[in-house]
Amino acid sequence: MGVSVFLFLCTSNLNIFMIAATDILVTKSGRSKLQDLNLDNLPFGRYFSDHMLEADYENGSWRNIEIKPYQPLLLSPSLAALHYGQAIFEGIKAYKDRQGNAFIFRPQDNFRRFNISAERMQMPTVPEELFMEGMRKLVEIDKNWIPSREDHSLYIRPFMFSSDELIGVRPSDNYKFMIILSPTGPYYAAPMRIYVEERYVRAAPGGVGYAKAAGNYGAAMLATAEAKKKGYDQVLWTDAVEHKYVQEIGTMNVFFIIGNKAITPDLEQETILEGVTRQSVITLLKEMGLSVEERQLSIDEITDAYKSGSLLEVFGTGTAATISLIKELRYKDFVMQFDVEKWKTAPTLKKWLTDIREGRREDKYGWMVKV
Numbered sequence: 039m040g041v042s043v044f045l046f047l048c049t050s051n052l053n054i055f056m057i058a059a060t061d062i063l064v065t066k067s068g069r070s071k072l073q074d075l076n077l078d079n080l081p082f083g084r085y086f087s088d089h090m091l092e093a094d095y096e097n098g099s100w101r102n103i104e105i106k107p108y109q110p111l112l113l114s115p116s117l118a119a120l121h122y123g124q125a126i127f128e129g130i131k132a133y134k135d136r137q138g139n140a141f142i143f144r145p146q147d148n149f150r151r152f153n154i155s156a157e158r159m160q161m162p163t164v165p166e167e168l169f170m171e172g173m174r175k176l177v178e179i180d181k182n183w184i185p186s187r188e189d190h191s192l193y194i195r196p197f198m199f200s201s202d203e204l205i206g207v208r209p210s211d212n213y214k215f216m217i218i219l220s221p222t223g224p225y226y227a228a229p230m231r232i233y234v235e236e237r238y239v240r241a242a243p244g245g246v247g248y249a250k251a252a253g254n255y256g257a258a259m260l261a262t263a264e265a266k267k268k269g270y271d272q273v274l275w276t277d278a279v280e281h282k283y284v285q286e287i288g289t290m291n292v293f294f295i296i297g298n299k300a301i302t303p304d305l306e307q308e309t310i311l312e313g314v315t316r317q318s319v320i321t322l323l324k325e326m327g328l329s330v331e332e333r334q335l336s337i338d339e340i341t342d343a344y345k346s347g348s349l350l351e352v353f354g355t356g357t358a359a360t361i362s363l364i365k366e367l368r369y370k371d372f373v374m375q376f377d378v379e380k381w382k383t384a385p386t387l388k389k390w391l392t393d394i395r396e397g398r399r400e401d402k403y404g405w406m407v408k409v
């Protein structure tokens with residue numbers, strides 16, 4: 039079955055409007071895999087929906103835009119992405135409200151960030167209509183894959199990789215853009231123990247820390263593995279030069295509640311991934327009446343606040359986990375422990391965000407985009 043959708047492409051920065059016809063060819067799968075699956079409490083990222091979106095960048099434009107049954111790709115061993123790592127991704131979630139309507143949380147922000155990552159990695163940008171309308175249509179087709187249980191959602195994974203079949207270090211001429219969907223239950227649900235990293239580095243000024251580039255995650259795995267050997271769940275990254283200023287927790291942004299202030303590292307150095315959850319949490323914290331500071335925060339300031347009793351809460355934010363409570367933070371031989379049962383702010387934020395996403399609370403910022 040083929041459905042053609044005609045879309046508007048607008049190159050607003052050039053102030054010219056172009057009409058382009060983008061065809062999304064839809065080929066439906068036969069039997070749905072949902073018949074064999076219970077959507078309750080699925081582990082993160084292990085099961086995928088019936089369909090996927092695929093598009094090719096060739097000769098300077100995006101073509102072959104297709105939604106088709108989820109299936110393996112046939113790739114050449116000389117595929118450029120496998121050798122030189124031009125590969126980026128995004129993570130977004132779709133929810134159902136009590137009436138069964140499907141919504142996607144702030145997809146426009148992920149679209150913008152995807153193209154920021156693309157530019158950093160010398161990859162072509164993806165037109166808004168391909169990213170947004172492709173995602174909307176894919177989620178609509180696989181709407182039954184959005185779990186309705188509380189804290190459950192459909193994780194949306196857009197990604198792009200270079201696809202030249204040529205071994206040579208240079209930006210590819212060809213790329214593939216894809217979107218896949220994975221139903222998921224709560225992630226990192228238990229409070230975490232965090233090790234302050236002083237040897238390995240996630241991001242340095244001038245580097246790619248602000249991009250969701252695949253290589254960042256492979257590069258972080260050794261540090262995480264070593265922290266796990268020591269009995270910790272994740273690392274708190276510190277700056278590359280002095281190992282003094284905190285950056286992020288694993289693949290989450292980090293917030294510290296000190297007295298009546300919420301403090302999170304600022305984006306100035308381009309070493310922090312600008313999380314959509316981070317941005318949402320900043321908005322909600324302000325609405326809760328806390329003052330929010332985006333600035334450099336040193337590990338000494340954190341340990342001093344702990345010693346004086348003013349370090350009240352530490353938590354990570356990200357699409358996969360929403361909000362993760364930190365029950366222990368270890369810096370060298372100094373261990374900071376928290377009684378998360380007594381916390382007010384992080385649990386309130388988590389409930390608030392989940393309630394907005396699942397339609398139990400007013401979406402006054404217009405974060406939920408109807409599918």
Ligand SMILES: *Cc1c(COP(=O)(O)O)cnc(C)c1O
Nearest residue numbers: 289290291311313314315356357
């Ligand atoms: C994706 C990601 C985050 C969180 O971003 P969200 O948009 O909130 O999901 C934070 N840090 C890193 C390194 C990430 O990759």
